[in-house]
Amino acid sequence: MKKIVFLLSCLAIVASAFAQKDDSLFIKNLSDFILTKGQAYENLRHLTKQIGQRLSGSAGMYKAEAWGLKTMKEAGADNAYLQACMVPHWVRGGKDEATTQSGNGNKKSLDVLALGNSLGSSKPVTAKVIEVKNFDELETRRNDVKDKIVFYNYPFNQTFIKTFEAYGDAVQYRGAGASRAAKYGAQAVIVRSMSESTDNIPHTGSLRYDTAYAKIPAVAVGLQDANWLSDALKKGSISVTLSTHGKFFPDTVGHNVIGELKGSEFPAEYITVGGHLDSWDPAEGAHDDGAGVVQTIEVLRAFKALGYKPKRTLRFVLFANEENGLRGGTKYAEEAQAKGEKHIFSLESDEGGFTPRGFGLTGSDAQFQKLLSWQPLLTRYGASEMSRGGGGSDIGPLNRTQGTPTAGLSPDSQRYFDYHHARNDVFEAVNKRELELSVVNMAALIYLVDKYGF
């Protein structure tokens, strides 16, 4: 008996070694294809330069959907289709402007950008500025806020190594700052941009109004101007005249763009890989999330080109409306639930088209161990750092509705908030090989999950 167990163990080890070698070879083929015959970079060029911004409800959204569907088909999807959902339709409505005036009459124009979902005022707002470092200070000085413009000057904590930690720490001022200030009678807010870049470019992004309070104008200000304003306020009173024009049109129809490769053994088990198709209006949305979009399509394209027949059904999804509503991701999970689809794994790329470092996983301990067991296969392609907690906004609903484990590609984070939601998030800020290497790791992970289950 002992001998049989020993022999079986030997066979298992040998079989595992062969499997590992097969996997290693297939992943090398994926890598060679993506790095030498890749289309991700040229697809990104088209999406950013020929279509450009594609905020929910905009003409760009419709163009991007049509392009996405066509490109998904060209990449070789067995089936490609649109999944409709209602999306909000916010527009900037004009040029955002802010001019300071000091006590001595000196004026200075600030580089500002209205926050997404914010409403403009019917006419320019002029008021004195009160700077607060954080919400605690706002509460302490709440009696000084009435009729003022509140300036939230909360910087990124630069001691965090991963910039997403600094973003997570600071973004509450963008999201909730306007209503917190409106509660005490502020006329508008200026928020230090969610960035730690060395330039002065403002970064937009969503706010959420609390309907209990006035929906006051809200802008992000570039970091150099934020520092200037803070210094100027130390010397004396400053008033600002602010013009913004944001407004909502009625909700409209947007679409998730979906491509499928049908599973050969377990077609009723689904694996989703995706990024979001919408982007903020001031830029081309190259890193956020054009990268995730073209990477998703490229995984499909590479599988098809190499003749890979997945065991499980693979879904390649370009999600609608991640930026200001999350209606696409929500719809996708709702329909999956309604149809009784079993989603065993989902992967999202929404942290920029930078060099790959690893994956983050929201799943069980056993699932994390499984991910770790694949680390040796991925390390040479750059995805060596596996962490707990991952998967982006668009696949979160799958996790919440049916417990699907979610993973997020983790590219290097240092440059992301230099470009995030800002006018410099353009094609030229993406490096071809960095973009492609991340695809290699995404494709390899999907291959392993498909082959071994999760």
Added chain:
Amino acid sequence: MKKIVFLLSCLAIVASAFAQKDDSLFIKNLSDFILTKGQAYENLRHLTKQIGQRLSGSAGMYKAEAWGLKTMKEAGADNAYLQACMVPHWVRGGKDEATTQSGNGNKKSLDVLALGNSLGSSKPVTAKVIEVKNFDELETRRNDVKDKIVFYNYPFNQTFIKTFEAYGDAVQYRGAGASRAAKYGAQAVIVRSMSESTDNIPHTGSLRYDTAYAKIPAVAVGLQDANWLSDALKKGSISVTLSTHGKFFPDTVGHNVIGELKGSEFPAEYITVGGHLDSWDPAEGAHDDGAGVVQTIEVLRAFKALGYKPKRTLRFVLFANEENGLRGGTKYAEEAQAKGEKHIFSLESDEGGFTPRGFGLTGSDAQFQKLLSWQPLLTRYGASEMSRGGGGSDIGPLNRTQGTPTAGLSPDSQRYFDYHHARNDVFEAVNKRELELSVVNMAALIYLVDKYGF
């Protein structure tokens, strides 16, 4: 006895845990200091924007040496000084130009840059172009080479994950291509740039003439122009008129710039950390190797600012003449040998100011295990990938003369050859946090080597 052994083991484990915690805390302090009070980025701005190119023998070299000495003192060196060495003095001598002419009379200007150390001709060279893929093809077609311009069109192998592997594979055409072609009577060579960028910027770098053959002109050509030329040659004969003006002045005196922190316990044991001060003439030398220079100074500055008293003597060295002679690194090792200095470790940063990924080590198995044992302390700061083989050109002589283990910082390599030896290697191509995070890891490694020996 067993109990005593057990107790001693427990004590050792507890002591080791305390040490690990101390190390972790100190490295966190280094990180916080470098990321929030760092001067590396502003020092790089000065070096690139106020001094700029600093090729051996140029006015820039002298300015850079003076700046380096001053900055090393300001950073807190116990002792800072210049170490003289003779350096070559090559100059470009004028604008490099190449114009093609097709059979139909059409002309096109190519974006070219003479290779470093190459000699210009007294008047423009006009000749027909023969393209070869590699040296094998050159040998096969050696009878067709006479009086021609040989065009080496050997591309980077994009299937290599680390770009330095592709560079290592291709760089022989830049280094030896001119003499190999001159052997068969070629009048000049055009070499496809050592790059895999998406732009057309040519990349210079050293060649070495074989004194047995004519020292013919040699230029690097941008990748788009290389592809154009290759396509054009498929359609018919092309001649090129080439003007270059490179020449040597007599060797002159350059200097290594050295700062020291004296060891408190083992002052006769030396640890060297460095980068090279010289840079090619077409650009600002921001990644190559302004980054290594300011990182080296920043390690010193951080130790001093945190009041760290090294056990061993730390040498911070800005090496002279890495690019076209290696006279600085050679001199440093010679003097160390002559003075009987015992160099236990050396670290170089000369792969660009990008986000850190790890260290490469040239040393014994035991030394590599020691490096691996520190991986848990460094991983969170980005240096998670330890590899065998490392340490750059400038510290190689220390290894060769006294067996000093050498390590090289390995930043992410994907973007490096987009900028290497090219006019776009400018300050703006360096990201502040990426530069600083690499300093954190360099400082942490030097601290660990100093504390525990190597």
